[in-house]
Amino acid sequence: MTSRGTPSRFLKSVLQNGVGRYVCQLKRISIIFSKKAQSSLGVREFIEEGVVDYANKNPGTVVYVSPQPCRIPKIVAEYLNGNMREEMITSKTSAQISELLNKLSSQSGLEVIRIRKPFHTDNPSIQGQWHPFTNRPLSITPVRPPKQGSAE
Amino acid sequence: MVFLTLSSWIRNRGPDRYWKVKELLKHARHFRGRKNRCYGVAVRSVQRAFVYATKGRVLKKRNMRTLWISRIAAASREHGMRYPVLIQNLTKSSVQLNRHVLSDIAITEPRTFHSLAKLARARQKEGFCAALGDGKEPPGVLSRVVLMQ
Numbered sequence: 001m002t003s004r005g006t007p008s009r010f011l012k013s014v015l016q017n018g019v020g021r022y023v024c025q026l027k028r029i030s031i032i033f034s035k036k037a038q039s040s041l042g043v044r045e046f047i048e049e050g051v052v053d054y055a056n057k058n059p060g061t062v063v064y065v066s067p068q069p070c071r072i073p074k075i076v077a078e079y080l081n082g083n084m085r086e087e088m089i090t091s092k093t094s095a096q097i098s099e100l101l102n103k104l105s106s107q108s109g110l111e112v113i114r115i116r117k118p119f120h121t122d123n124p125s126i127q128g129q130w131h132p133f134t135n136r137p138l139s140i141t142p143v144r145p146p147k148q149g150s151a152e
Numbered sequence: 153m154v155f156l157t158l159s160s161w162i163r164n165r166g167p168d169r170y171w172k173v174k175e176l177l178k179h180a181r182h183f184r185g186r187k188n189r190c191y192g193v194a195v196r197s198v199q200r201a202f203v204y205a206t207k208g209r210v211l212k213k214r215n216m217r218t219l220w221i222s223r224i225a226a227a228s229r230e231h232g233m234r235y236p237v238l239i240q241n242l243t244k245s246s247v248q249l250n251r252h253v254l255s256d257i258a259i260t261e262p263r264t265f266h267s268l269a270k271l272a273r274a275r276q277k278e279g280f281c282a283a284l285g286d287g288k289e290p291p292g293v294l295s296r297v298v299l300m301q
Contacts, residue, residue, distance in 0.1 A: 093157035130258065130259050134262045
């Protein structure tokens with residue numbers, strides 16, 4: 001995995017979320033599972049007991065539950081910035097699925113790729129960024145208006 | 153008569169070649185020439201790219217440190233000092249800023265760097281006083297070097 005060959009991004013927050021009000025970035029959760037298959041056993045348990053509590057705890061997120069004939073049960077999470085994440089939940093227990101859902105709801109929608117720097121500032125320089133003339137002495141004396149006495 | 157030998161000559165090769173090739177070529181998409189399209193050429197180039205990436209992780213640390221050192225040296229020369237003098241006197245004054253932070257300060261906070269250079273110069277003078285002088289403390293004491301000697 002080369003740094004040029006794999007995507008990377010800078011550290012960012014989504015519109016400074018949390019400085020004022022915190023908005024949950026998770027828009028929609030769709031739980032796709034099968035009614036009869038053995039791999040969706042944990043999902044079915046979770047839907048029996050945990051899904052309603054989860055939906056009540058996260059009022060800003062819409063939860064869709066869609067039983068379909070499918071081989072692998074999935075959770076599809078869509079975020080406010082348009083990104084989508086699919087997680088496979090084959091043979092996971094109900095507790096693991098609820099942990100996964102909590103993790104998804106605490107994420108912002110930014111991609112999980114290499115972050116180039118672990119810091120970011122909008123104002124990196126307070127005293128003024130260095131330029132070749134910062135430490136040079138002034139070549140001309142400052143221009144001042146002529147003294148009142150001599151002028152009159 | 154049924155011909156049976158013909159069908160026994162058919163080999164069932166692996167079913168996954170398409171995906172194996174795709175997985176490899178996705179690491180070669182930004183290469184130049186046939187290396188980004190043709191599997192046989194891409195295998196070797198991708199292998200070399202990974203080897204270079206591994207070696208580069210060690211080199212990056214070295215290169216960044218030399219870059220910071222040259223930036224700090226240039227900034228301290230603007231204030232009339234040299235890099236080894238600055239670093240030695242800063243460590244003697246127990247200023248534990250590393251070269252990364254010092255180079256960032258030199259770029260974004262030039263006045264702070266100027267005051268650090270002055271601190272180092274003062275500590276250097278005290279060191280000289282302690283080594284060459286008569287054991288009396290100079291005015292405006294910065295550190296207790298003279299007394300400790």
